[in-house]
Amino acid sequence: MHYRASERHPKSDSLMEESSIELTTMKTREAASPPKVVVVGGTGHGKSSVINTVMGEDKCAVGVTWAVDKTITSEVQEVDFTGQDGRIIFIDTPSLKTLQSNARFQNLYKNGFQAIVIVYSIKAFTQSRPSVLELVNNLFGDGLKDYALVVLTFEDYLEDATLQEFLNTNKELKDFLQKTGVEAVTMCNTAEKNSPKATEQRDSFFSHLDVILKRNVSPLSKKTPKISVRRVLCIAGVVFTVVIVISIVIHFSV
Ligand SMILES: Nc1nc2c(ncn2[C@@H]2O[C@H](COP(=O)(O)OP(=O)(O)O)[C@@H](O)[C@H]2O)c(=O)[nH]1
Ligand SMILES: [Mg+2]
Numbered sequence: 293m294h295y296r297a298s299e300r301h302p303k304s305d306s307l308m309e310e311s312s313i314e315l316t317t318m319k320t321r322e323a324a325s326p327p328k329v330v331v332v333g334g335t336g337h338g339k340s341s342v343i344n345t346v347m348g349e350d351k352c353a354v355g356v357t358w359a360v361d362k363t364i365t366s367e368v369q370e371v372d373f374t375g376q377d378g379r380i381i382f383i384d385t386p387s388l389k390t391l392q393s394n395a396r397f398q399n400l401y402k403n404g405f406q407a408i409v410i411v412y413s414i415k416a417f418t419q420s421r422p423s424v425l426e427l428v429n430n431l432f433g434d435g436l437k438d439y440a441l442v443v444l445t446f447e448d449y450l451e452d453a454t455l456q457e458f459l460n461t462n463k464e465l466k467d468f469l470q471k472t473g474v475e476a477v478t479m480c481n482t483a484e485k486n487s488p489k490a491t492e493q494r495d496s497f498f499s500h501l502d503v504i505l506k507r508n509v510s511p512l513s514k515k516t517p518k519i520s521v522r523r524v525l526c527i528a529g530v531v532f533t534v535v536i537v538i539s540i541v542i543h544f545s546v
């Protein structure tokens with residue numbers, strides 16, 4: 293099952309051939325609230341442009357903003373998208389550095405989301421510290437492994453180079469992808485929206501996103517079981533130690 297812009301990808305006969313299990317999954321997802329896909333990355337790396345590209349229409353404001361650390365997108369903004377196979381809420385975000393203290397983002401993280409799209413520019417005009425990947429690691433930690441997809445924007449800047457060649461020049465990104473197992477797709481946001489290239493990019497994006505959405509039945513949130521389990525183990529460890537200490541004290545005092 294793939295999410296595609298409905299107006300550009302009319303339902304094909306092949307959809308009828310999809311298994312009933314797939315259709316059931318789709319209906320279940322339709323009945324539940326639509327998956328939330330949070331789009332993060334450095335200022336000017338093309339976050340808003342990616343949302344426009346995959347939706348096939350300009351819903352988010354984009355701008356030339358790399359000169360200083362400010363962004364056209366100044367708030368967390370939800371964009372409702374209805375593709376051929378259902379709804380998705382894309383969440384456009386401002387600078388990564390401001391997210392940690394952003395009330396809307398905190399609320400979003402508390403309620404949870406189903407996927408993270410990390411937008412990373414091949415042009416890489418901003419080599420600031422902490423880097424985009426460091427900030428993303430700080431925000432999502434272990435969650436990245438199951439929930440993230442990297443979109444490498446400014447594919448046009450690759451020119452004749454291959455993605456592998458680019459990764460060989462970018463150790464931090466290469467290590468990040470290897471360590472987390474997160475997939476990466478390339479994207480040129482300046483491609484004409486009706487062109488075969490744009491269609492190919494959208495299809496590739498949605499097929500990767502769909503794998504993540506199918507994998508993650510429960511949303512990633514600040515209240516994930518992983519954190520709770522860790523807390524429970526921590527409390528159990530403290531209780532166990534206290535019991536042992538009390539037992540030893542009682543043993544030697546009688
Ligand atoms: N050449 C090229 N320009 C891009 C690409 N993606 C975004 N841009 C341009 O980069 C600038 C910043 O994009 P924007 O989406 O506003 O970045 P954001 O701050 O991360 O949301 C805009 O002028 C876009 O037109 C791309 O793939 N190729
Ligand atoms: Mg933006």
